[in-house]
Amino acid sequence: MSPPRAPGRGSRAVRPTLLAGLCAAALVTVGPPPALAGGEPAAIADHGIHTVRTAVGYDVRVDGVTRATVAVSDPGFSVRAVLDPTGKHAAVITDFDGRYGADLLALDVDSGRLTRVAAGRVTSAAYTTDGRLGYVLAGTDSGQLRLRPAEGVGPDRAVARLTGSDVQLLGWGTGGAALVTHRLAGPGGGPSLSRVDVATGTHRTVLASTGGTVYRDLRTVTVGGAVRVSAIVADHVYPCAGTSASLLLADEHGTTLTRTGTTTDSYREAVWSGDGRVAYAIQGCVSPDEKAASRGKALQRLDDLNGVYVRDLKTGGTERVVAGITANYRLDGFAGIGLRLASERLGVRVVGATGAVTAALLDAAATPTTIPTVTSGAKGTGAGTTGGAGVQAKIVPSTFIHQLWDTADNFNGNSACGPTSAVMDLAGYQLANQNGYYVSTPSRHWSPYGGYITHRYTAYGTTYDAVAPDPNWNYFAGAYGWLVETPSVGTLHYWLRDYLDRHVSYAVAETGNVTWSWIKSKIDANLMVVVSGNFAYGRYGHIALITGYLDDGRVYVNDPYGAGTDGSWDGKNTIYTLDYMRGWYAWAA
Secondary structure, X not given: OOOOOOOOOOOOOOOOOOOOOOOOOEEEEXXXXXXXXXXXXXXXXXXXXXXXXXXXXXEEEEOOEEEEEEOOOOOOOEEEEEEOOOOOEEEEEEEEOOOOEEEEEEEEOOOOOEEEEEEEEEEEEEEOOOOOEEEEEEOOOEEEEEEEOHHHOOOOEEEEEEEOEEEEEEEEOHHXXXXXXXXXXXXXXXXXXXXXXXXXXXXXXXXXXXXXOEEEEEEEEEEOOEEXXXXXXXXXXXXXXXXXXXXXEEEOOOOEEEEEEXXXXXXXXXXXXXXXXXXXXXXXXXXXXXXXXXXXXXXXXXXHHOEEEEEEOOOOOEEEEEEOOOOOOEEEEEEOOEEEEEEOOEEEEEEEEOEOEEHHHHHHHHOOOOOOOOOOOOOOOXXXXXXXXXXXXXXXXXXXXXXXXXXXXXXXXXHOHHHHXXXXXXXXXXXXXXXXXXXXXXOOEEEOOHHHHHOOOEEOOEEOOOOEEOOOOOEEOHHHHHHEOOOOOOEOHHHHHHHHHHHOOOOOEEEOOOOHHHHHHHHHOOOOEEEEEEHHHHOEEEEEEEEEEEOOOOEEEEOOOOHHHOOOOOOOOEEEOHHHHOEEEEEEO
């Protein structure tokens, strides 16, 4: 006899009302982004190539001038562009979903003419110093590196096929060797770096992410005329689940030249200059002892530390140029005495030349002026527009749970993103009854559903008494014990689907092609979406809960690690792009 099943959430068209006064989702209109308060937070960079989202697609801008406009087939897709050494040609990847695009186009900068170079799942492209264009086409479990002659004269040729997922062309080394990253251990593992001989197609891994060493944010930089590779070195794929992180500069063969900044906190990204500076984004990590003992001081430490810094390696001087973590901009390189930040949607800005700015001010241009409200009843209309054409949005009501701040004091929740996201999806619905405890930080408060994450419970014929170790090797049951293999492996996708399936009475929808349109179809059916991906633009393996969408291609996310995946005590209905999450798999329940 099969075990009893959980009650469904009604029909797929109507999600039942949450308990504790939360009601059905509303369909509302959100106004356009506001002007940046308090003056411009940073200069707008007008050199090089970048993209900016418009009402009809993405403008490709070279030195501040729009040279082409490229449409996207799904609002969640973006466009990638890279300029050749002469500035006369550019490569454009269309319909980019954070992992790969649909086509590779060649742009003649002067005329604006676009020509298709390749069709298929293009992950990346980079020009050699003599103008040849290299790019990678993704396969099921590999990537093919291809090379196009300068000026497109002659046929493209296949150079090599590298086994692994997320194969990316990083750049070029001496003698025209290609520097390619790939994930040997699947989407959840860190990337490794291989050097490919273009003449023979042979390749050798020079920096390998293994169980105890994880590389993040691999980049190339020219120092003293020589190609170097920069990376973040950590001992865990999740932020703050390990014990050490540092900044690495190596030669193209993987030999360490500089390793600096060893910390127990977590680096998100880093860029090096050719004159002895390094810029990095860092977020603080809080131990269970700090969480239990210091109450609000633990969060204050995050506020004091989180941000972007520039360090002069010669003098040791360090300056904080951005206070806080931005989810909309990435470090793009140095621009004179300033630091360039890039966004596919918002363009490029320079910080640091005129003092520090806040991440909140940088992100203000991407924040709707009116947040969708949750009101009683079925789908309705919210506050309306605030000037000009609005953005339609919908949010399904949810209970937010933080994997660090809403779980037991003695629990190290740094590997608990999967269990926390799954419980958030069910809290107040299939998990209708509260199962909580008091948590000490950031102030003593009741966590109504925390017990489902860490403690044994029984629901719908299954007792969740399996246990798994947290990063401190203390064992916990509940959703954590059911979903997590070990702290280093994290949540297993098979058990995540199994966990959701045991709580609902209908089939759990799932996909390995996480598009905005698929997400919207599930939110419109009053479901929420658990997504597993490489968050922070590919830096961290992470899982979160999508609760809604905006029709400009972004989504609302309950991030169990805080807004911007930065450890802070917030994260409910944070707005992310698909590129930020880089989802590998998703489940709607």
